[in-house]
Amino acid sequence: MGNPKISLYPWQNSLSKLLRNNLANSNGSPRLAIVGIGNELNGDDAAGSLVARALHERKCAGDVYHLLVIDAGVAPENLTGEIRAFKPGLIVFIDAADMGEAPGTVRWIAMDEIDGMSASTHRMPLSMLAQYLTLELGCDIVLLGIQPATVKMGEELSDPVRRVVENMSDDLCDLLMLRTDLQGVFVNKQAQKTSAVGAA
Numbered sequence: 001m002g003n004p005k006i007s008l009y010p011w012q013n014s015l016s017k018l019l020r021n022n023l024a025n026s027n028g029s030p031r032l033a034i035v036g037i038g039n040e041l042n043g044d045d046a047a048g049s050l051v052a053r054a055l056h057e058r059k060c061a062g063d064v065y066h067l068l069v070i071d072a073g074v075a076p077e078n079l080t081g082e083i084r085a086f087k088p089g090l091i092v093f094i095d096a097a098d099m100g101e102a103p104g105t106v107r108w109i110a111m112d113e114i115d116g117m118s119a120s121t122h123r124m125p126l127s128m129l130a131q132y133l134t135l136e137l138g139c140d141i142v143l144l145g146i147q148p149a150t151v152k153m154g155e156e157l158s159d160p161v162r163r164v165v166e167n168m169s170d171d172l173c174d175l176l177m178l179r180t181d182l183q184g185v186f187v188n189k190q191a192q193k194t195s196a197v198g199a200a
Helices: 011-024 043-057 076-086 126-137 159-176
Strands: 031-037 066-073 090-096 106-109 140-146 184-188 193-197
Touching: 011 090, 011 106, 011 140, 011 159, 031 043, 031 076, 043 066, 043 090, 043 140, 043 159, 066 076, 076 126, 090 126, 126 140, 140 159
Parallel strands: 031 066, 031 090, 066 184, 090 140
Antiparallel strands: 106 140, 184 193
């Protein structure tokens, strides 16, 4: 399959550009879904889920974006109903990915190049889920891959990945210029509930 299409530019630059494109094509009302994936029992595999939870704790909601934040756990395919109902123009998956990099490295990965790269233990390949959502919604889909140090069962989150979770959560809030005065929604797979963030 050749070398994966992994951007060497900072992920913040790539996401900012894609958000601007979605804003230009959405008549001023872009809809963004951030889907964190991971298993909190398997060390750094928890990274994506932890970023989603951190965004919720910061009560991040959309400024110019209608935002859906999902902690999908190990089975993001179980939440396709919520995603399809939301009808996002852009979906950002956040997941542990074995890229052969130093632990804590974050890369922007093309969705058609992630087969075999995911370090998470989700049931359906992420590439297959992305293809399904693309066909259903016609939206843009990207992956922020976080290089884990360990995904062994029972291990704690490593220090490099812990720092990335904190920094990525801060950067996402800053990048999106998020406030709490517009609607945002958080879906927690583990609790099987949806809670409002900010005002409806």
